[in-house]
Amino acid sequence: MRLLLLLIAIFVGVKFLIPRETMSEIPKHLVNLKTDEVNWKEKDQSYWRSVLTEEEFKVCRDHGTERPFSGEYCNTYANGEYRCKCCGELLFSSSSKFDSGTGWPSFTEAAKKDVIKYVEDTSYGMTRTEVRCARCDAHLGHVFPDGPIGRDGKPQKRYCINSVCLFKE
Numbered sequence: 320m321r322l323l324l325l326l327i328a329i330f331v332g333v334k335f336l337i338p339r340e341t342m343s344e345i346p347k348h349l350v351n352l353k354t355d356e357v358n359w360k361e362k363d364q365s366y367w368r369s370v371l372t373e374e375e376f377k378v379c380r381d382h383g384t385e386r387p388f389s390g391e392y393c394n395t396y397a398n399g400e401y402r403c404k405c406c407g408e409l410l411f412s413s414s415s416k417f418d419s420g421t422g423w424p425s426f427t428e429a430a431k432k433d434v435i436k437y438v439e440d441t442s443y444g445m446t447r448t449e450v451r452c453a454r455c456d457a458h459l460g461h462v463f464p465d466g467p468i469g470r471d472g473k474p475q476k477r478y479c480i481n482s483v484c485l486f487k488e
């Protein structure tokens with residue numbers, strides 16, 4: 320009996336010691352859902368308000384920007400895949416993540432072709448390229464041509480993405 324209690328204590332202790340990064344962070348509304356069978360484009364703002372937090376809604380569905388250096392994935396480089404917080408689509412991989420020094424998670428490329436939608440954004444007197452999730456139209460951030468130098472000697476892209484729009488697996 321004492322041994323059993325000891326084993327339980329060790330198990331519980333180990334569970335708490337596992338770093339947060341290694342645990343799955345699937346949003347509640349995506350758990351046990353076949354996300355590729357949902358028509359995400361049909362979802363309206365009231366649906367998004369009901370499943371997202373206020374901050375997630377503001378950034379993903381209302382084109383907001385999280386404060387620099389405030390996001391969960393700003394300084395995270397452990398292996399994993401980054402998915403859309405709204406619809407679960409695979410968007411970026413840790414293999415293309417780099418430290419841009421900007422305060423937002425930055426990637427040189429998308430995880431797959433066609434998962435990103437590019438939209439010209441002329442707000443704030445600038446011309447930038449907004450990036451959205453192609454599947455659910457969530458705002459993710461912007462892409463710039465000034466990423467790290469690649470093997471071909473040319474700068475790669477810099478996808479500057481809000482942490483709050485992603486979850487990591």
Ligand SMILES: [Zn+2]
Pocket residue numbers: 403404405406407408452453454455456457
């Ligand atoms: Zn999405």
